[in-house]
Amino acid sequence: xxxxxxxxxxxxxxxxxxxxxxxxxxxxxxxxxxxxxxxxxxxxxxxxxxxxxxxxxxxxxxxxxxxxxxxxxxxxxxxxxxxxxxxxxxxxxxxxxxxxxxxxxxxxxxxxxxxxxxxxxxxxxxxxxxxxxxxxxxxxxxxxxxxxxxxxxxxxxxxxxxxxxxxxxxxxxxxxxxxxxxxxxxxxxxxxxxxxxxxxxxxxxxxxxxxxxxxxxxxxxxxxxxxxxxxxxxxxxxxxxxxxxxxxxxxxxxxxxxxxxxxxxxxxxxxxxxxxxxxxxxxxxx
Amino acid sequence: xxxxxxxxxxxxxxxxxxxxxxxxxxxxxxxxxxxxxxxxxxxxxxxxxxxxxxxxxxxxxxxxxxxxxxxxxxxxxxxxxxxxxxxxxxxxxxxxxxxxxxxxxxxxxxxxxxxxxxxxxxxxxxxxxxxxxxxxxxxxxxxxxxxxxxxxxxxxxxxxxxxxxxxxxxxxxxxxxxxxxxxx
Numbered sequence: 001x002x003x004x005x006x007x008x009x010x011x012x013x014x015x016x017x018x019x020x021x022x023x024x025x026x027x028x029x030x031x032x033x034x035x036x037x038x039x040x041x042x043x044x045x046x047x048x049x050x051x052x053x054x055x056x057x058x059x060x061x062x063x064x065x066x067x068x069x070x071x072x073x074x075x076x077x078x079x080x081x082x083x084x085x086x087x088x089x090x091x092x093x094x095x096x097x098x099x100x101x102x103x104x105x106x107x108x109x110x111x112x113x114x115x116x117x118x119x120x121x122x123x124x125x126x127x128x129x130x131x132x133x134x135x136x137x138x139x140x141x142x143x144x145x146x147x148x149x150x151x152x153x154x155x156x157x158x159x160x161x162x163x164x165x166x167x168x169x170x171x172x173x174x175x176x177x178x179x180x181x182x183x184x185x186x187x188x189x190x191x192x193x194x195x196x197x198x199x200x201x202x203x204x205x206x207x208x209x210x211x212x213x214x215x216x217x218x219x220x221x222x223x224x225x226x227x228x229x230x231x232x233x234x235x236x237x238x239x240x241x242x243x244x245x246x247x248x249x250x251x252x253x254x255x256x257x258x259x260x261x262x263x264x265x266x267x268x269x270x271x272x273x274x275x276x277x278x279x280x281x282x283x284x285x286x
Numbered sequence: 287x288x289x290x291x292x293x294x295x296x297x298x299x300x301x302x303x304x305x306x307x308x309x310x311x312x313x314x315x316x317x318x319x320x321x322x323x324x325x326x327x328x329x330x331x332x333x334x335x336x337x338x339x340x341x342x343x344x345x346x347x348x349x350x351x352x353x354x355x356x357x358x359x360x361x362x363x364x365x366x367x368x369x370x371x372x373x374x375x376x377x378x379x380x381x382x383x384x385x386x387x388x389x390x391x392x393x394x395x396x397x398x399x400x401x402x403x404x405x406x407x408x409x410x411x412x413x414x415x416x417x418x419x420x421x422x423x424x425x426x427x428x429x430x431x432x433x434x435x436x437x438x439x440x441x442x443x444x445x446x447x448x449x450x451x452x453x454x455x456x457x458x459x460x461x462x463x464x465x466x467x468x469x470x
Contacts, residue, residue, distance in 0.1 A: 024382040031378030057329040132375030
């Protein structure tokens with residue numbers, strides 16, 4: 001067998017590391033030039049690993065739940081009192097809401113109001129964090145024959161979670177509203193002023209570009225706006241809070257830190273690809 | 287297989303079982319590093335769990351590059367870096383470059399480090415943990431064209447440094463027993 005001389009082999013061995021360092025720069029260029037490549041590789045990998053994580057996750061979450069329950073037993077009494085009070089309060093609100101709903105229906109009937117289309121939704125389980133260090137996203141497990149499309153909207157039981165950005169064969173990635181690349185058109189509920197909600201990777205996304213003459217008020221509810229045809233109007237997002245240095249931020253209603261189950265709504269929107277945030281996001285990673 | 291030529295003398299041809307044993311021992315560092323990386327992604331429900339993946343990748347590559355570089359050659363480091371970039375949702379190349387640089391430094395320092403005690407090796411890992419976290423942060427910001435908060439990088443550096451003994455102690459045992467091809 002023909003073998004290179006010892007010197008040649010040593011020189012080759014010394015060259016491997018510098019060549020690979022150069023190759024890593026090439027990889028960065030490739031990643032910038034073709035963002036879809038990395039996304040496809042990621043979702044193929046996620047598809048392959050998802051069943052393994054789902055199986056291994058069962059006993060782990062069982063243990064975690066047991067520990068969580070044990071910790072809760074201690075505060076059971078106070079929790080009960082608190083919940084009883086909250087229930088009282090919510091019952092009063094429920095009667096108000098029902099009366100308002102009935103009134104709303106009557107008024108709409110008189111106005112010949114065109115009803116909003118009912119959106120179809122599927123409920124899926126969150127199987128993994130899909131954000132890494134510098135992004136906020138989650139991975140959902142879907143059946144093999146799902147009809148979820150890119151741009152579908154994810155909500156948990158309380159409010160907006162984010163939007164589907166990548167679809168695999170049996171998984172989907174949802175970019176959370178807290179991600180640094182997330183831009184959502186919103187409406188301030190009191191003033192009906194429009195603004196943009198931008199993620200910061202922190203717990204509270206920031207409010208930007210509200211019109212002059214409008215001051216966002218503390219505790220104001222923030223809902224989605226139908227502008228740009230990316231979201232339906234009036235999905236609950238959160239409440240406005242001012243940070244310590246006076247920046248208006250939104251405290252999301254959705255429990256983004258511990259998402260377990262989310263609903264994916266397909267409103268049939270985005271027939272024209274919306275300019276923000278789905279398409280413009282491609283220069284970076286999403 | 288370079289290891290077979292190190293001692294002079296005539297030896298009988300190795301049996302298949304023995305050669306498989308040697309191959310398995312040589313492959314152990316890579317396999318353990320990859321498996322531990324995949325295990326950090328299990329749904330433990332820990333806050334900031336994402337910091338674990340780059341931490342264990344850096345520890346694995348560093349440890350084996352210092353103590354058994356024949357089992358952690360640069361192409362393997364490259365592939366582990368690629369896995370880190372894909373699974374950790376980092377921009378392609380960021381983890382690869384970081385791990386390759388760590389590997390290069392490990393090769394430079396290893397003559398000094400293999401003679402030191404555990405504490406000294408751990409302390410000298412501190413600049414690597416910090417440097418690795420900062421480099422990944424810098425590359426992520428640069429390749430995303432966005433200013434990113436440095437808090438995750440700081441957290442990652444702390445996690446990496448703190449996890450080193452947790453991983454290195456079992457690895458040190460494996461290094462002397464399971465990963466040693468001379469014991470095949």
